[in-house]
Amino acid sequence: xxxxxxxxxxxxxxSMNGEIKNIKKGNTEIVAETLQELTGGEVYRIYPREEYPxxxxxxxxxxxxxxxxxxxxxxxxxxxxxxxxxxxxxGFPLWFRSYPRxxxxxxxxxxxxxxxxxxxxxxEEGSFGIAELExxxxxxxxxxxxxxxxxxxxxxxxxxxxxxxIEN
Numbered sequence: 001x002x003x004x005x006x007x008x009x010x011x012x013x014x015s016m017n018g019e020i021k022n023i024k025k026g027n028t029e030i031v032a033e034t035l036q037e038l039t040g041g042e043v044y045r046i047y048p049r050e051e052y053p054x055x056x057x058x059x060x061x062x063x064x065x066x067x068x069x070x071x072x073x074x075x076x077x078x079x080x081x082x083x084x085x086x087x088x089x090x091g092f093p094l095w096f097r098s099y100p101r102x103x104x105x106x107x108x109x110x111x112x113x114x115x116x117x118x119x120x121x122x123x124e125e126g127s128f129g130i131a132e133l134e135x136x137x138x139x140x141x142x143x144x145x146x147x148x149x150x151x152x153x154x155x156x157x158x159x160x161x162x163x164x165x166i167e168n
Contacts, residue, residue: 002084003041007032007120008048008102013056015124016152020056027122027152028091034158035089035120038166042085048102049074062112066101073102078109082106090135094121094149097129104138113141120165122152 009026018024029045036043050073051058066073082088090106092099099121117139121128128147136144148165150158 001086001116003039003040003087003089004044004082004085005032005035005041005089005091006044006079006106007045007089008046008093008100008106010052010059011085011093012052012054013059014152015056024053026093027150027155028093028120030155031120031122031150031158031162032091032166034161035091035166038159038162039089040083041087041089044079045077046102046106047076049076051159054069063095063100067096067098070104071101072105072108075102075105075109079106080118082115083116084113087118088112089118089120091120091122092131092153093133094123094129098131098134101125107135107138111141112139115139117142117144118165119144119147121147122150122155124152 007028009028010024011026014023015019052062084134093104128149132147
């Protein structure tokens with residue numbers, strides 16, 4: 001089965017273990033790279049046409065507005081098709097208990113009928129919030145598997161946790 005690893009990841013100011021830290025590589029990107037190493041899946045990084053602010057507080061304000069108003073920002077580098085893929089890993093940082101609306105934009109672009117969706121996220125909460133439920137509601141006809149969640153400040157065991165999760 002051919003797989004795609006589609007993800008959004010953010011650099012700049014991030015909340016990590018209760019502190020705002022400036023990161024050069026996004027936590028979700030680190031997980032996506034490890035997943036690619038383990039699965040050999042093709043990687044597609046989602047970029048918004050209008051980048052999110054590097055400043056943490058400004059990014060939170062924009063993300064909150066998008067979440068509250070269900071704004072789906074435009075993707076800068078849209079993928080032309082997902083028809084070649086059987087399994088689609090979808091990665092994102094958890095924002096406001098769900099996926100960023102740029103991921104909702106990605107979901108708007110395609111028919112996921114018959115696809116297996118395996119979500120992964122990074123966050124400070126340790127869970128998926130409502131993201132998996134929202135995916136199961138949004139992606140009609142797809143099989144949304146149980147996802148895996150990583151604390152952004154605890155990425156030491158990514159590989160071993162992903163190896164176990166991929167098997168399921």
